[in-house]
Amino acid sequence: MKKYDTIIIGGGPAGLSAGIYAMRSRLKAVLIEKFMPGGQMMVADFIENFPGFPAGIGGPELSMAMADQAQSLGLEIIASDCISADFSKEQKLVHTADGDFSAPTAIIASGATPRRLMVPGEDRLTGKGVSYCATCDGAFFKDKEIAVAGGGNTAIQDAIFLTRFAKKVTILHRRDALRATKILQERALRNPKVEIAWNTVITEIKGKQKVESITVKNVKDASLGMLPVDGIFVLIGTDPNTEFLRGQVVMDPSGYIITNEEMETSMPGVYAAGDCRHKMLRQMLTAAADGAIAATSAEQYIESLEDRDH
Ligand code: NAP
Numbered sequence: 510m511k512k513y514d515t516i517i518i519g520g521g522p523a524g525l526s527a528g529i530y531a532m533r534s535r536l537k538a539v540l541i542e543k544f545m546p547g548g549q550m551m552v553a554d555f556i557e558n559f560p561g562f563p564a565g566i567g568g569p570e571l572s573m574a575m576a577d578q579a580q581s582l583g584l585e586i587i588a589s590d591c592i593s594a595d596f597s598k599e600q601k602l603v604h605t606a607d608g609d610f611s612a613p614t615a616i617i618a619s620g621a622t623p624r625r626l627m628v629p630g631e632d633r634l635t636g637k638g639v640s641y642c643a644t645c646d647g648a649f650f651k652d653k654e655i656a657v658a659g660g661g662n663t664a665i666q667d668a669i670f671l672t673r674f675a676k677k678v679t680i681l682h683r684r685d686a687l688r689a690t691k692i693l694q695e696r697a698l699r700n701p702k703v704e705i706a707w708n709t710v711i712t713e714i715k716g717k718q719k720v721e722s723i724t725v726k727n728v729k730d731a732s733l734g735m736l737p738v739d740g741i742f743v744l745i746g747t748d749p750n751t752e753f754l755r756g757q758v759v760m761d762p763s764g765y766i767i768t769n770e771e772m773e774t775s776m777p778g779v780y781a782a783g784d785c786r787h788k789m790l791r792q793m794l795t796a797a798a799d800g801a802i803a804a805t806s807a808e809q810y811i812e813s814l815e816d817r818d819h
Contacts (some may be wrong), residue, residue: 510649513537516603518591519750521548522793523783524618525575526800527807531616532582534808539585539612541605545573546579546627547584548620558644559793573794591619594756596776599814602697613814614778614807617766618800621791626658626743630714638720638740643667644752644792646740653739656723657681658711664744665689667695667703671742672702679736681709681725688708693783707721714741744751749785761787772803778810 520542557565565816587603625640642648660682711725759775765787772780782799
């Protein structure tokens with residue numbers, strides 16, 4: 510079994526930032542990432558809201574830069590899938606497809622996955638008009654016609670935000686009432702650029718090189734229609750990647766991990782950072798900030814164990 514000071518689960522901006530801070534604190538740290546470093550950043554064609562890049566930067570480019578920075582400080586990055594963990598003892602155990610790891614602290618930065626519509630054309634046109642993040646991609650749709658799928662707070666708030674750029678925003682909601690809070694509903698309804706298609710689901714996203722139209726279905730009478738749009742924002746919620754940690758730390762009903770401001774979970778020595786955490790704003794910037802705090806908290810926790818043992 511490999512022993513470390515801290516085990517970081519997940520290699521997005523939260524995990525990589527935790528890795529950078531852990532290495533600068535001279536902790537023996539390992540980062541375990543299922544795919545490749547970057548997380549959701551890797552699928553962002555272009556990032557315009559990360560401070561320091563006024564002309565924007567490609568998601569893969571920024572991911573590589575963060576990973577390089579962490580590795581140049583000595584962070585060990587392992588490509589493997591975390592299967593389960595046991596945080597009940599002082600030495601936390603993380604079981605992966607490639608062996609077990611142990612450390613007195615763990616930083617969970619396993620992220621969240623945007624829910625997909627699961628309709629034809631969605632995968633092929635992701636990044637080519639299909640987006641899961643209005644803050645990231647809204648500015649690409651200046652004077653265009655776009656659609657937003659969803660009826661929750663994210664969909665309605667982001668639909669209003671998107672009217673800053675788009676000529677017209679059509680919200681497609683599968684029911685006849687929005688889930689979003691009333692004040693957001695009122696704001697959307699009185700916005701002249703917003704239209705709501707009730708009882709409507711998307712059955713297909715069409716386009717050769719980029720999104721050109723969507724096929725919609727009225728769930729009441731099963732009638733089909735076609736909406737010509739340049740983009741479709743799928744904002745139907747996210748699912749945290751925390752299933753493998755069920756029962757180990759306290760989560761909210763949706764599976765997001767509850768922490769305090771020090772990123773400490775219900776289990777001493779275990780921290781959570783980034784999109785897998787119950788929080789208000791899920792962005793690369795806030796993920797990176799969480800990671801820095803989590804690593805600093807882990808360092809302080811290790812120091813407290815050393816003080817106790819001397
Ligand atoms: P959400 O509240 O879970 O809403 C998801 C929306 O997408 C719902 O309207 C749902 O329809 C719809 N939906 C889900 N699966 C679908 C599918 N397969 N096809 C079509 N539509 C589908 O998610 P969220 O809006 O991302 O919000 C997540 C959390 O963050 C919530 O607690 C929310 O209050 C909070 N939040 C708060 C604010 C704010 O306070 N300003 C802003 C953003 C987010 P149904 O309504 O029919 O279920």
